[in-house]
Amino acid sequence: MKKIILLLIVISSQFLSQNKTEIFPDVLLIQPFTANILEPKLGFLFQIGENELRLDIGNSIDVLRHQISEDEYLSFGADLFTYTLLRGESDFHFPVDAVDYLFGINFGYKKTTDKIEYGARLRLSHISAHFVDGHFDNQKQQWRDGLVPRVYSREFVELMPFIKWNRIRFYAGFTYLINVTPSELGKDSYQIGFDYFASDLISNFLTPFVAYDFKLVNIDDYFGNNSVNLGLKFGKQEGKGISIYFHYYSGKSIHGEYYDFNKEYSAIGINIDL
Secondary structure, three states: HHHHHHEEEHHOOOOOOOOOOOOOOOOOOOOOOOOOOOOOOOEEEOOOOOOEEEEEEEEEEEEEEEEEEEOOOEEEEEEEEEEEOOOOOOOOOOOOOEEEEEEEEEEEEEEEEEEEEEEEEEEEEEEEEEOOHHHOOOOOOHHHHHHHOOEEEEEEEEEEEEEEOOOOEEEEEEEEEEEEOOOOOOOEEEEEEEEEEEEOEOOEEEEEEEEEEEEEEEEEEEEEEEEEEEEEEEEOOOOOEEEEEEEEEEEEEEHHHOOOOEEEEEEEEEEOOO
């Protein structure tokens, strides 16, 4: 780890010695893939007809951005966020059932031409999952539904190339688990998806969007996860703002403590883009 940090410092100093490198740019070089579950969010998802909601607290930043040419860029950044499962109770109480933590680094490449934009994002990240006190029944003095905490963590590398044409962005991804607990889980997963922001339909500060993500995960066998977002963003399309959207999900649970549970739900989401 010390050698990696030293190498990053040397590379950064070389970049900073050139006028074409920017520290902490205002916006991300590569915007989050809208319907992809493992993206930075700051907001809530309220499941329709269920006593469950999700709280996301997190962010991704570009630490360095280097201009290779007039329309070609490289970036180096960091990811740090959580996604939390809560329940609603009386007196405005929201016990925390489970929480997942993700942190890591990312590298981006993007090139823009007259008609298309293309590039890729590479992430190296760690995720760990935990049951919290809201999963424990104090009256019965036992874990809810007989589900005791289990160790779940993974380190992975993810490559996500994309191409954007006429405001619609298509992407395909591959994820490989470098290390995973429990060890019997498969180490590869694959995904495809798109997002579309109709930025000229209403105004520059009110943008309808639609997005879909399909991920093939390997848990003893291959299973398909579907994620759909449909909503409106108030604010700059690639900057600060707030989104209100409908979300549909089916597939294996996104929470590590429930990794082998099937989930299907619709939800209303609120997300703040910083």
